[in-house]
Amino acid sequence: MQEELAEQGLTIIAVAIDSDLEAVREWAAHAPGLTIVIDRDYTVAEQYGIVNVPATVWIDENGRIVRPADTAMADDRFRAFAHVDSSVHHAQLRAWVNDGVLDLDEATVAELMERPSPELQQARLHRRIAVELHDRGDVEAAREHLASAVELAPNDWVIRRGSMPMNDIDPFGEKFFEFVGEWMEAGSPGYRLATGREYPGDRPHE
Amino acid sequence: MATVINDTQHLEVEATISDDRWLMSPGAFEALTGWTLKPEGMCREDVCAPIYRAQEVLSPDGMVDLVEAAPVIGMTAVADLARGVAALGASASARAESMTTLQAPAFTLPDMSGNPVSLHDFDRHKVLLLAWSSW
The missing domain is CATH 3.40.30.10 (Glutaredoxin)
Known part of the structure; x- marks a missing residue:
């Protein structure tokens, strides 16, 4: 294609x-x-x-x-x-x-267009700092910032799931499914267009 | 020296970290952001943004507090004072505003060999951005 x-x-x-x-x-x-x-x-x-x-x-x-x-x-x-x-x-x-x-x-x-909240912008900045600190080998410090990012933007997949590898969390594992559950509870934010979504109103992972 | 990560690069900057504040000289702040401290506020080209909370934005000796000054210029900053690393990006409202123009934001990122690739390299083309990841 x-x-x-x-x-x-x-x-x-x-x-x-x-x-x-x-x-x-x-x-x-x-x-x-x-x-x-x-x-x-x-x-x-x-x-x-x-x-x-x-x-x-x-x-x-x-x-x-x-x-x-x-x-x-x-x-x-x-x-x-x-x-x-x-x-x-x-x-x-x-x-x-x-x-x-x-x-x-x-x-x-x-x-x-997904307009960010102030919290999501802050979360993104924490994540940038985490990457820099991780590169320096300060894994603990990096994780502190990832934790702050996830706390600020718990329903953003890029922040939440994207930080799992740096936290040694399996992005297809238990924590991931926990997140999907929370995200659905929150009304599946960020998926308004959903081209090709089958069964409108349906939720993924059911 | 300290590190500031903005939308395009990781920069070494002169900063003084004291009293739980990330302070920069007006000159260093200008070099980082393009905004100049003037009596009327923070100015760039012919725009000046007034500083309403001067005590938070400026230190007694006239240094600029990065985290407090960022909102004055439509930005957001997060600073890790202990490690000397700060990140500076668009404020939520500035980002939302630029998104609704529907003008595709320019970017330059390294390819797999480290060579820079810009969206502008493909001007006059239809472009499909395909976001993906290993996670």
Whole structure:
């Protein structure tokens, strides 16, 4: 699909929202030829309002955001868990790239951009400090800041789940499912667009 | 020396950490943020933001408190005084405002070989940002 759309003039930039370079390298090996950049401080995630991965943002030829951050699966590997039918997003992407067709107007896109709370902005800054301290080898100090970040933004996947590896927590383990439960209790914030979500109103992980 | 992490880089700055405050000379603060301390407030180009809480924002000897001064210029700062590391980013309202313009924020990030890649490298192209991670 990547090659097909590239022929039609689409550039794909894969942004790794990840501070673990080794882990990124391992994943990148599966996608040779893809332009991959590494967002260790999560600044692109912040600027584009990306609250979870995998997610896509569409930018047109004039540098305008024409589709906001939205869960987008490359295939249906996680369909049973996430209840997202990836073909819906793929069809929309083809319509945009091939024919310039967009299903969201500007006002809707602006409305769907995830505006941060003051707490989330603070959390993001704590996380940046954590990465710097972790790089220096001060793991304990890094964890203090990660704890502050999670306390400030308990429902942001990028903050909460994204800090699990640095805390030696399995991001697919018990703590993760605990988080998913809390996140759903809070009304599944940050998932308003949910392209291809099956059973509207349904919750993932049920 | 201390480290400040902003939206684009990790910078070594001159800072004095005393009395639970992260203090910088007005010159160091200007070098970091682009905002100049003037009698009318914090100024950049032809905009000046008044300082309402001068006692918090400035020390008695005229140094700038990074954490207190950040909101004056539409930013937020978090400082780890013990380790000499601070992070400076957009305030929530400034970030929300820039998001609703729908102008794609410029960024430059390293690729797998450490070479910088900018969104601007792909001007005039349709771009799909694909956020992913190993976690």
